Amino acid sequence: MKSQITNALSDFFFEYETPRQVLVRNRRVGVVCRLIQLGVLAYIIGWVFIYEKGYQSSDTAVSSVFSKMKGVGYTNVTGTERIWDVADYVFPPQGDSSFVVMTNYIITEGQKMGNCPELPGKHNCSSDADCEGGSFKRTGHGQMTGKCVNTTKTCEVLAWCPVEDDNNIPDPPLLMSAENYTLFIKNSVTFPLFEVTRSNLVEGIDNNYISKCLYDQEDSPLCPIFKLGDIVKMSGFNFETIAKVGGAIGIVIDWTCNLDFNVKHCKPMYNFHGLYGNPDEKDKARASVGYNFRFAKHYMEDKVQQRTLLKVFGIRIDIIVQSLARKFDIIPTLTAIGSGVGIFGVATVVCDLVLLYLLPKREFYKNMKFKYTDTQTQDPDSEAGSTETEVSKK
Amino acid sequence: MKSQITNALSDFFFEYETPRQVLVRNRRVGVVCRLIQLGVLAYIIGWVFIYEKGYQSSDTAVSSVFSKMKGVGYTNVTGTERIWDVADYVFPPQGDSSFVVMTNYIITEGQKMGNCPELPGKHNCSSDADCEGGSFKRTGHGQMTGKCVNTTKTCEVLAWCPVEDDNNIPDPPLLMSAENYTLFIKNSVTFPLFEVTRSNLVEGIDNNYISKCLYDQEDSPLCPIFKLGDIVKMSGFNFETIAKVGGAIGIVIDWTCNLDFNVKHCKPMYNFHGLYGNPDEKDKARASVGYNFRFAKHYMEDKVQQRTLLKVFGIRIDIIVQSLARKFDIIPTLTAIGSGVGIFGVATVVCDLVLLYLLPKREFYKNMKFKYTDTQTQDPDSEAGSTETEVSKK
């Protein structure tokens, strides 16, 4: 017998092992086993590859958003007419992906720094003892001077005077005309892994088209111009409600792309939903209304600094980009195949269990499948015997 | 023969199965098979492990960016000289990751609320009938009063008067000096999965270095101070063009880190490119120019609220952090190995096909590999016979 060392290499290259197998001609076991194997095959091909696209790797995008509002608002408060243009009702002005459109406001003009009584309600007092000088109240507008004003029966504070009274929110909202404002969105996404860059101004969405179109889920789902009223409706709000007390709306730009097809088919989808909803609430829309912030315009008058305080109720719009691109990749493909083969192994194991422990002829099959090595007596197999002798010959 | 039940456990622990194999001494099949196996091996080691680093798990970062502009601009419009400092030309002022640097503007001073004629052009009229009172035009500046002004032949509107005339964009841009502004970026990233936090002020980038350095792709790629002119150039724009009509530029901070090495090697890379490009356009840079927004400064004069309206053309800079950290992880490693072994199985299957269906001696090999169990006649194999008899002995 040749030594293993000398021609191990030639052996290695010119011979190969293939497992010896028992070909069990048994209908029951055969069918069972084939079905299991077919099941595994169906799973791997049907589910992993076709349904879950297991042959692709995926990537999310880095993105950038620019927004621009258009439209003019009109208010008529106690006879004084006023026009609101973009510079007046959008915060911040420079077109971020998150901004607020003012739809209602409480204005407090000509505030000066000074001493004045607090609002009735939370800050009532009967005597100066109730207004500790130099201290603050969490809901107060300023620092208490320690005096209790007789006329109003409230503590006097050092604050921007007169203090804002925001108990009554204008109803109907002052800027219902906001419903007709339009929003233009520019969005570009880059999938670094696949080195693909896309803009929401996809093929065919040229300046000429943009100048005329208005977004509509059915008719023009790629038009990047939206009517504020539509956005509110599509996110399930009632415009008058949200315009009065404010609210937050998310515009989700969904880039789900299969880059195995032409990149032209990688197009955005726009979804709209209310934000900050309370999961408890039945009526999600109701839950998430209510958005406001305070904003001051400062000016000098008669050498005195003054300010106009605006409590702004508005629609806060967050433009959220959500992206997932998939493309064929050899790694996940072979990983899926490889692990699939592994699962095939499981199938065989199951069949063997049936074969060796459940069938009546299991003893017979066991003898076919296994060869024992320890002692002659336990060895059911002439071949093993012959081997033994053959070995002992050495 | 012992019963399986009694000493199943001792059996389980003291014996183990290893498949019986046919050692095919056949040069062709041997070589074919070895090459396939080597191919698989090469793929697993070379591609999965070395090239794709399949032994690592990956994570993206949560990040935070702070930006600060420096520099002074100078304009001389019809003799009146003016200086623009950071507080004047950056929107918003507080150093966000997305901000605008004003490079050109159309200023409309002393606007008051009132009635005045629209601009000639879109709003021409021949009689009051052309100007429906109380209605708005999408491109209009206010609410039409219903009058057609004879002198200008345009509709009269209630608006901020005089209305802005933005037909002529100043050329050359008023703030060409913006080219020399500098931008300082502070960026910190945290990879939660690996609990690693990095700042773009990496080792060696101390205050002393920062006070002197200026970013340069070759010489000082880690200096976090950028000249605006360089940024524009590196993103493929012509400064005068973009300064005139505005444009959007993305500064991508790329953190691609292999944390198996010392964290010191985890350094940022800065890339610059124009945003919102139209994929159709040949000239991407051209496509994505054009960025402006309106901004108003309010003030009181003679007890009348007035405002100065600025139509700002500027360079919008989005600082985008893109991150991918990789580190050794046992799971992907063993998954890769495991599925690799699976693919090995595929290799054997292929070889068997060759062996059993293509080779001339296939019948011979089939008999070597398979043992049939159903009937004596079909059994080519003495051993099976002996087994049969052995079984029948029972």
Next chain:
Amino acid sequence: MKSQITNALSDFFFEYETPRQVLVRNRRVGVVCRLIQLGVLAYIIGWVFIYEKGYQSSDTAVSSVFSKMKGVGYTNVTGTERIWDVADYVFPPQGDSSFVVMTNYIITEGQKMGNCPELPGKHNCSSDADCEGGSFKRTGHGQMTGKCVNTTKTCEVLAWCPVEDDNNIPDPPLLMSAENYTLFIKNSVTFPLFEVTRSNLVEGIDNNYISKCLYDQEDSPLCPIFKLGDIVKMSGFNFETIAKVGGAIGIVIDWTCNLDFNVKHCKPMYNFHGLYGNPDEKDKARASVGYNFRFAKHYMEDKVQQRTLLKVFGIRIDIIVQSLARKFDIIPTLTAIGSGVGIFGVATVVCDLVLLYLLPKREFYKNMKFKYTDTQTQDPDSEAGSTETEVSKK
């Protein structure tokens, strides 16, 4: 012998192969092999499935954040008392996820456009020659007129005059009262893959609770209202230090959810840490302090445009949402199983190496395991012989 072609299909369905195996009754090898296999099993079940939850797929969220500050500040600079409310000290006002709370400031009132001397220090001059007309200095406030002012011995510049002198930062900070401001955070996250939306106002956090609660890591970890002083403390800063020179703090909202449990258990966790730290620094907190920006309020006085320049030192707060949801998924489960089976194969290979190359009786085992096909002489196995003859009979 039947032809393979005719009833290949019936063969395929009614028979199945199972590998023939040698049952090695050898305590050493047996134990070794079982231990390896048990190890693999333990790894797959214990590590992959239980510890790393390998049966789940994961997803990150798209999120939206709204913040609101409350509280009143008070300053007393050289006798003039002043109150600062939200509209005064928060930048920007509209409640973004990233904003600045002013804690200290240097105010320069009544700046007009004009010529005035630069600050002593960087811009000293002995004669006009030192001040090149029309040029700028990187650290200067404006454009040099070419004159050297005798009184101050500094260059004269065209700038907003008087130029800001920010050499002395007020200490103690003017708005120490900022410590008591409160921050309210509204955050909603959506995991698109699992179609789950959550808000940080989880079950039980109703308006009634919010009106009273204050965040505390132990007692009320779900209360979305934070005291600014606490935030600073929890992120490892000293309030007075950061209030004086400013600093940046990240509030990380961590959504790590196992959606195999009820979604009610998917709750946010709040973490606080300083940003922009220098990795070198021992004392990270020290390293990352220092944050300021300039901000101007414009107004007209006597028909002249003037402005009040504020150099704002403040606490910049970035609210960062970090999310990872996991849920059972069939794909990763079967992939893990499959590759696990693969690794099982590796175990067998290892055992075989022991069996065939290390054991004294290795020759014997080799003969048991392998069957040689090339020549009679090398064939240790009666069976092969019989096959040979059987084949030659054809």
